[in-house]
Amino acid sequence: MPDAEEEIAAGEQALNALDYDTAFKHFDKACKADPKNAVAFFGKAESALGVPKVEADEISALYKKAIELDPENPQYHDALASFCVDLGRFNEAEEHYNKAAALDEDNAPFYWSEFAINYARKAPVAMQQFLDDKTRDMIRAKALTYALKAMDIGKEDAKRVL
Numbered sequence: 001m002p003d004a005e006e007e008i009a010a011g012e013q014a015l016n017a018l019d020y021d022t023a024f025k026h027f028d029k030a031c032k033a034d035p036k037n038a039v040a041f042f043g044k045a046e047s048a049l050g051v052p053k054v055e056a057d058e059i060s061a062l063y064k065k066a067i068e069l070d071p072e073n074p075q076y077h078d079a080l081a082s083f084c085v086d087l088g089r090f091n092e093a094e095e096h097y098n099k100a101a102a103l104d105e106d107n108a109p110f111y112w113s114e115f116a117i118n119y120a121r122k123a124p125v126a127m128q129q130f131l132d133d134k135t136r137d138m139i140r141a142k143a144l145t146y147a148l149k150a151m152d153i154g155k156e157d158a159k160r161v162l
Contacts, residue, residue: 004034011043020050038070046079056087074104078111085118088126093118109150116146 002010011026024047030040045062048054063080070076081096097115101108120143124131127139148158 004030004037004040008039015047020047023047024051038066042066042076072103074100085122090123112146113150116143119143
C-alpha cells in the first residue's frame with residue numbers, strides 16, 4: 001500500500017491534470033494513511049472543489065483541518081478565505097485573509113487586495129435581497145478600506161490624492 005507522500009504526489013499530479021476525482025481519491029488515501037498531514041487535507045480540499053458530489057461544508061472542514069494541522073501556512077488561510085467568499089461567508093473570509101496577511105507580511109497587500117476585489121464583486125450579489133443604498137455603501141466602504149490598506153494609503157491621503 002502506498003504511503004501518504006506517494007498518495008500526495010499522485011494526487012498533485014492528478015490535480016495538475018485537472019482530474020479532480022482521481023486527485024480526490026489519492027488525497028483521501030493520504031489523509032487516511034497520515035491523519036496529521038496538513039498537505040493531504042489541503043490537497044483533498046482543493047481537489048474537492050472539482051468534485052460536484054462533495055458538499056461545501058465538507059470542503060470547508062477539510063481546509064480547516066489543514067489549518068488546524070499547520071496554522072502558520074498562509075496558503076491554507078488564503079484558500080479558505082477565497083472559498084468563504086464564494087459561499088458568501090464574508091466575515092469568515094475577512095478573518096482568514098487577515099490571518100494570511102499576518103503570517104506572510106511581505107505579501108499582505110495581495111491578500112487584502114484579493115479580499116477587496118472579491119468582496120466588492122460578490123457581496124452585492126450575495127446580499128441582493130437586502131441591497132439598498134446603505135448596504136451598497138457599506139460594501140463599497142469595506143472594499144475600499146482593504147484596497148487602500150493593500151496600497152498602504154490612509155483615508156485622508158486617498159482623499160487628498162483624489
